[in-house]
Amino acid sequence: MIRKLAWKNLWFKPLNTVLSVVLLAASVTIITLLILLQNQFDKKFNSTIDGIDMVLGAQGSPLQVILSSVYHIDAPTGNINYDEAKKWMNNPFVAQAIPLSFGDNYLGYKILGTTPDYITKYNGVLTQGTLFTEQLQVVVGANIAQNMQLKLGDTFVGSHGSSEHGDLHDNHPYTIVGILEKNGSVLDNLILSNIETIWEVHDHEHVHEDENQAEVHIHEDHEHDHEHEDTMVHDHEHEKQITAVLLSFKNKMALFSWPRLIAENTKMQAVLPAIEINRIINMFGIGIESLKYLAYGIMLLSGISIFIALYNRLKERKYEFALLRITGAKPLQLFNLVLIESILLCLIGYIFGTVFGRIALYFISQTSEDDFKIAFNPFEIVWQNELILFVITLFVGFISALIPAIKAYKLNISKTLANA
Amino acid sequence: MIQTKDITFSYQNNKPFRFPDFKCQASETLLITGNSGTGKTTLLHLLAGIQTPKIGSIQINETDITRLKTSELDAFRGQNIGLILQNSHFIEALNVLENLEMTAWLATGKKNTPLALELLDTLALSDQATKYTSQLSIGQQQRVSIARALITEPKVVLADEPTSSLDDYHTEIVSNLLQSLAQKYKTALVIVTHDARLKQKFNQQIELK
Numbered sequence: 001m002i003r004k005l006a007w008k009n010l011w012f013k014p015l016n017t018v019l020s021v022v023l024l025a026a027s028v029t030i031i032t033l034l035i036l037l038q039n040q041f042d043k044k045f046n047s048t049i050d051g052i053d054m055v056l057g058a059q060g061s062p063l064q065v066i067l068s069s070v071y072h073i074d075a076p077t078g079n080i081n082y083d084e085a086k087k088w089m090n091n092p093f094v095a096q097a098i099p100l101s102f103g104d105n106y107l108g109y110k111i112l113g114t115t116p117d118y119i120t121k122y123n124g125v126l127t128q129g130t131l132f133t134e135q136l137q138v139v140v141g142a143n144i145a146q147n148m149q150l151k152l153g154d155t156f157v158g159s160h161g162s163s164e165h166g167d168l169h170d171n172h173p174y175t176i177v178g179i180l181e182k183n184g185s186v187l188d189n190l191i192l193s194n195i196e197t198i199w200e201v202h203d204h205e206h207v208h209e210d211e212n213q214a215e216v217h218i219h220e221d222h223e224h225d226h227e228h229e230d231t232m233v234h235d236h237e238h239e240k241q242i243t244a245v246l247l248s249f250k251n252k253m254a255l256f257s258w259p260r261l262i263a264e265n266t267k268m269q270a271v272l273p274a275i276e277i278n279r280i281i282n283m284f285g286i287g288i289e290s291l292k293y294l295a296y297g298i299m300l301l302s303g304i305s306i307f308i309a310l311y312n313r314l315k316e317r318k319y320e321f322a323l324l325r326i327t328g329a330k331p332l333q334l335f336n337l338v339l340i341e342s343i344l345l346c347l348i349g350y351i352f353g354t355v356f357g358r359i360a361l362y363f364i365s366q367t368s369e370d371d372f373k374i375a376f377n378p379f380e381i382v383w384q385n386e387l388i389l390f391v392i393t394l395f396v397g398f399i400s401a402l403i404p405a406i407k408a409y410k411l412n413i414s415k416t417l418a419n420a
Numbered sequence: 421m422i423q424t425k426d427i428t429f430s431y432q433n434n435k436p437f438r439f440p441d442f443k444c445q446a447s448e449t450l451l452i453t454g455n456s457g458t459g460k461t462t463l464l465h466l467l468a469g470i471q472t473p474k475i476g477s478i479q480i481n482e483t484d485i486t487r488l489k490t491s492e493l494d495a496f497r498g499q500n501i502g503l504i505l506q507n508s509h510f511i512e513a514l515n516v517l518e519n520l521e522m523t524a525w526l527a528t529g530k531k532n533t534p535l536a537l538e539l540l541d542t543l544a545l546s547d548q549a550t551k552y553t554s555q556l557s558i559g560q561q562q563r564v565s566i567a568r569a570l571i572t573e574p575k576v577v578l579a580d581e582p583t584s585s586l587d588d589y590h591t592e593i594v595s596n597l598l599q600s601l602a603q604k605y606k607t608a609l610v611i612v613t614h615d616a617r618l619k620q621k622f623n624q625q626i627e628l629k
Contacts, residue, residue: 005511327568329494330494417465
């Protein structure tokens with residue numbers, strides 16, 4: 001009955017109630033959203049670098065090397081010499097080395113030349129077809145297959161570089177030999193081939209260009225020109241280029257010694273993804289932290305709003321409370337009444353907040369999936385943090401109700417009735 | 421049955437009130453009259469156990485309520501004393517019927533809906549049961565507070581100026597109702613009033629001076 005009365009009291013002054021609930025729900029929404037975003041963001045970023053101790057890439061921004069070669073959300077810093085990289089890949093310290101070569105894209109989806117190890121590393125499972133074995137065979141990620149309605153045996157032409165509108169490599173259509181199961185990793189949004197495919201597509205482009213050039217040249221120069229072409233092709237054969245190498249080590253000592261060794265002795269750089277990701281998470285962290293403070297500020301405001309509402313109502317309801325007392329209500333029951341009203345408010349605010357937070361995440365996820373190929377799961381529950389938020393919300397309710405509740409508890413019935 | 425003996429009360433340093441002894445049996449009505457400042461409301465608060473006298477005893481049935489602790493008094497009051505106050509105040513968020521049920525629940529732990537409906541019927545309030553009390557006229561409100569005083573089936577009903585805000589017509593109705601209900605539910609009825617209209621209607625009277 002006390003709970004029922006508390007509930008009815010809330011809706012007797014709906015505007016007060018709605019104001020408090022809206023404020024609370026707003027703060028809980030923001031905090032829930034941040035909790036989920038941060039958690040999934042951290043998880044996504046950290047799970048992607050699982051098992052990658054070091055990345056070899058071209059010199060430039062180390063963060064860019066990681067973003068491009070591990071997360072596929074930036075352009076590569078440049079290419080590295082495959083032979084040079086191989087010396088390091090075959091070092092006995094290395095447990096696994098996966099070469100990556102970025103070439104083209106298909107309607108914005110990156111085509112990545114690598115080894116089947118890459119698929120195994122991200123626990124990719126084929127739903128249909130087989131892995132690539134020959135040149136120009138590709139395995140496509142689940143999202144791409146779904147969005148582009150691709151099936152086994154389909155062929156398509158990539159466009160050069162990472163821009164959707166680059167030159168088309170019409171002469172080298174790719175054939176789909178396998179489709180991967182969706183597993184939430186970077187594989188979902190990649191088209192994978194072997195490294196030779198990337199070389200093939202690009203070398204031949206060059207050769208074609210050279211041949212075209214050759215045709216323009218006059219006959220006498222042909223011999224010379226041919227030599228030139230030969231050396232070009234020769235160069236390509238021996239100076240194979242790749243974009244990056246993902247390394248994991250048997251001997252972690254390499255983590256400390258290699259970055260300097262590689263920087264001093266080669267044109268490459270060795271980047272530790274864990275450090276770069278820490279940097280990026282810290283950078284986002286500042287934003288998330290300040291948003292959190294903002295949200296807790298709103299929560300404080302809603303606490304004050306609840307306090308003022310209850311306090312004012314208490315003045316209006318003094319006589320009502322005295323009446324409850326003379327009809328047999330114990331002081332503790334009045335205390336509880338005020339407290340329950342406040343906590344009910346907070347409960348409602350919390351429920352709305354967690355639901356709205358997830359709805360917001362759903363929309364954010366749709367945008368981020370379109371723009372950055374990062375999807376968030378709005379139905380995930382981060383038990384620990386959300387439980388803490390729940391306790392904080394209830395605590396706000398408790399604190400804001402405390403003074404009014406004590407006043408209700410200590411109400412002087414006789415005085416109140418006499419002054420009515 | 422309610423009986424008082426030698427009750428004296430004073431607000432801090434003011435001149436103490438000394439109240440005459442009286443007794444009111446079940447089904448009887450006792451009128452306590454007096455001008456303003458003679459301590460009528462104070463006496464009513466003493467009888468209801470809202471305040472405690474300096475000395476003296478107040479016996480309701482077998483219990484001397486001056487000896488009860490605050491928490492015991494709260495429970496005792498809820499179960500044995502019905503109060504009708506000068507101005508009718510209600511729990512504004514609840515409708516008429518819920519107000520009665522709430523009172524019954526606080527006193528006995530049961531809503532006692534059948535009795536609530538019966539009382540509303542007796543007081544010609546059946547069709548107001550689901551209205552908020554603020555939607556009722558003053559006369560209707562006064563009748564609801566009578567119903568509320570009786571819902572716990574108390575041994576004693578204490579009424580503080582129950583007719584002061586009513587016109588002659590409604591005063592007549594309310595005083596008749598009080599009397600007949602006191603008889604019907606076998607309660608002792610103590611009315612504190614300065615209303616001359618009531619003095620003509622009740623035989624048992626005490627005047628405070």
